[in-house]
Amino acid sequence: MTAFxxxxxxxxxxxxxHAPQGLRARAAAVVICQPHGHEYIxxxxxxxxxxxxxxxSGFAVLRFDYAGCGDSAGDAAEDGDLEQWRLDVSxxxxxxxxxxxxxxxxxxxxxxxxxxxxxxxxxxxxxxxLVLWNPVLDxxxxxxxxxxxxxxxxxxxxxxxxxxxxxxxxVELLGFxxxxxxxxxxxxxxxxxxxxxxxxxxxxxxxxxxxxAVATQTPVAAVAARAERMTVPGPRIxxxxxxxxxxxALVPRLALDAIVRWLETAYP
Amino acid sequence: xxxxVASFGSAGSVCGVVSLPVTxxxxxxxxxxxxxxxxxxxxxxxxxxxxxxxxxxxxLTALRFDFAGVGDSAERKSGGDFEHAAxxxxxxxxxxxxxxxxxxxxxxxxxCSGARIAFRAACEDxxxxxxxxxxxxxxxxxxxxxxxxxxxxxxxxxxRRWSLALASPRNWRRLVSGRAGVxxxxxxxxxxxxxxxxxxxxxxxxxxxxxxALLDRDVRILLLMSEGDWTLEYAxxxxxxxxxxxxxxxxxxxxxxxxxxxxxxxxxxGDHTLTSIASRQAALGVIxxxxxxxxxxxxxxxxHGDRSAFPACVLER
Numbered sequence: 001m002t003a004f005x006x007x008x009x010x011x012x013x014x015x016x017x018h019a020p021q022g023l024r025a026r027a028a029a030v031v032i033c034q035p036h037g038h039e040y041i042x043x044x045x046x047x048x049x050x051x052x053x054x055x056x057s058g059f060a061v062l063r064f065d066y067a068g069c070g071d072s073a074g075d076a077a078e079d080g081d082l083e084q085w086r087l088d089v090s091x092x093x094x095x096x097x098x099x100x101x102x103x104x105x106x107x108x109x110x111x112x113x114x115x116x117x118x119x120x121x122x123x124x125x126x127x128x129x130l131v132l133w134n135p136v137l138d139x140x141x142x143x144x145x146x147x148x149x150x151x152x153x154x155x156x157x158x159x160x161x162x163x164x165x166x167x168x169x170x171v172e173l174l175g176f177x178x179x180x181x182x183x184x185x186x187x188x189x190x191x192x193x194x195x196x197x198x199x200x201x202x203x204x205x206x207x208x209x210x211x212x213a214v215a216t217q218t219p220v221a222a223v224a225a226r227a228e229r230m231t232v233p234g235p236r237i238x239x240x241x242x243x244x245x246x247x248x249a250l251v252p253r254l255a256l257d258a259i260v261r262w263l264e265t266a267y268p
Numbered sequence: 269x270x271x272x273v274a275s276f277g278s279a280g281s282v283c284g285v286v287s288l289p290v291t292x293x294x295x296x297x298x299x300x301x302x303x304x305x306x307x308x309x310x311x312x313x314x315x316x317x318x319x320x321x322x323x324x325x326x327x328l329t330a331l332r333f334d335f336a337g338v339g340d341s342a343e344r345k346s347g348g349d350f351e352h353a354a355x356x357x358x359x360x361x362x363x364x365x366x367x368x369x370x371x372x373x374x375x376x377x378x379x380c381s382g383a384r385i386a387f388r389a390a391c392e393d394x395x396x397x398x399x400x401x402x403x404x405x406x407x408x409x410x411x412x413x414x415x416x417x418x419x420x421x422x423x424x425x426x427x428r429r430w431s432l433a434l435a436s437p438r439n440w441r442r443l444v445s446g447r448a449g450v451x452x453x454x455x456x457x458x459x460x461x462x463x464x465x466x467x468x469x470x471x472x473x474x475x476x477x478x479x480x481a482l483l484d485r486d487v488r489i490l491l492l493m494s495e496g497d498w499t500l501e502y503a504x505x506x507x508x509x510x511x512x513x514x515x516x517x518x519x520x521x522x523x524x525x526x527x528x529x530x531x532x533x534x535x536x537x538g539d540h541t542l543t544s545i546a547s548r549q550a551a552l553g554v555i556x557x558x559x560x561x562x563x564x565x566x567x568x569x570x571x572h573g574d575r576s577a578f579p580a581c582v583l584e585r
Binding site for chain 2: 038044172174176
């Protein structure tokens with residue numbers, strides 16, 4: 001695996017390239033689009049392992065951090081911007097093509113990463129296939145869920161939770177600052193009617209814990225008609241219940257294996 | 269400030285990012301930021317990125333990297349004890365910084381288990397001259413007396429509940445309006461005090477001994493402890509004992525008091541990983557101030573060996 005910076009000189013993006021291993025070279029390369037905020041932190045290990053599994057299966061893989069996130073330049077607390085992150089997905093796709101020598105690119109996105117991959121496909125980024133893993137389809141609902149988690153944590157610390165929120169100043173959620181522009185963009189995000197013309201294959205993956213009802217978000221109407229849907233038992237690893245879980249990194253192996261198998265079938 | 273990928277260790281197996289100052293402050297401090305648990309090198313809430321860039325803005329070189337088997341670093345093939353291997357990774361990182369970026373003095377910053385590993389590395393490698401220990405659950409001893417640890421935790425909880433109960437307007441309204449019964453109040457007070465009446469347990473001698481050895485070496489130590497975390501009480505107990513015996517020894521030998529080290533700062537409103545942005549901003553201010561002192565001390569030959577030049581800092585007891 002090789003770490004490097006790519007993209008513009010002023011806002012370099014951090015990337016990790018997993019070179020394909022073994023004798024079998026797959027016909028497509030994979031770009032992994034990560035979640036944002038606390039979900040990015042919680043899911044990092046799982047996506048690193050996914051990259052390793054895909055590389056062992058013969059795929060070239062690029063993981064990367066959006067502008068202002070992870071090890072990339074900038075600070076999302078000031079500059080967080082969904083539109084910029086969509087452009088970053090496109091930059092990662094171009095970089096992956098250049099590194100792998102593969103023209104066909106499969107994008108695997110988790111949570112907001114899946115939303116960004118779908119937005120990139122909608123904006124005519126040429127993607128061969130999409131894996132949408134528990135995608136954020138309703139941005140307002142996503143914000144509500146994260147805010148509820150944040151408030152729950154504050155109550156556990158005996159802090160007063162204010163009534164209502166204002167969208168005129170940055171919002172602080174589980175240790176991350178969301179600038180007003182990003183809050184507005186997320187609040188307006190609605191992928192219920194999203195289509196991904198030109199994408200040949202789509203997989204919709206939903207993780208659910210065994211003691212939960214299988215509750216999915218509103219299906220992406222246009223895409224769902226063409227998508228293969230898969231529900232996999234496993235913990236929703238992006239949910240953070242405690243600040244003390246530093247020595248626990250949940251890896252939903254069943255979901256990772258299912259994604260790898262699907263891609264292996266798509267690109268024998 | 270600019271950042272570069274750092275790749276070192278066996279076959280470049282260790283992955284990191286180094287933040288480089290535009291103008292390096294002599295004598296070339298390198299600060300290593302160590303994984304907190306299994307969180308990768310960006311740290312809790314991406315805080316390590318902010319710390320590294322702030323330190324670089326002050327002229328220090330900051331390296332955040334992943335121990336073998338954590339984050340994006342490769343697994344260590346040889347197996348063995350994780351903490352022992354992590355200390356080895358730190359030693360390789362210091363050598364890499366010395367060779368590639370001219371660093372000659374080193375400080376380690378760690379949170380939670382990273383703080384413990386930083387402490388152990390400082391005990392084993394004389395190149396470590398500074399430590400920032402954030403909410404360390406323990407220091408050197410593998411199995412501190414559980415009675416001592418439990419007492420520390422109960423004492424912390426009791427203090428927290430007292431301060432939160434007294435600060436609650438709702439509780440005062442209930443008391444004044446008569447809705448809080450006397451019996452209920454006495455029972456609540458009894459529960460609060462119970463935490464203070466358990467057996468004391470033995471202060472971990474190994475932790476105290478090693479802390480003392482670091483102080484004897486004049487390793488500059490910053491203990492950054494969250495108000496809401498039980499490790500605050502633990503750090504107070506260990507370092508007060510270590511610093512106290514050094515102070516008495518210095519006085520007995522006719523020397524001056526050991527001033528300014530270790531330094532303990534309590535982060536108000538902070539939980540174990542400093543989730544609130546305000547708590548991290550406050551803590552970052554302390555860290556950058558401490559780093560400035562490190563550089564200033566090195567830059568002024570008159571301060572070398574003169575411990576009293578540092579403002580006196582009495583460790584809270």
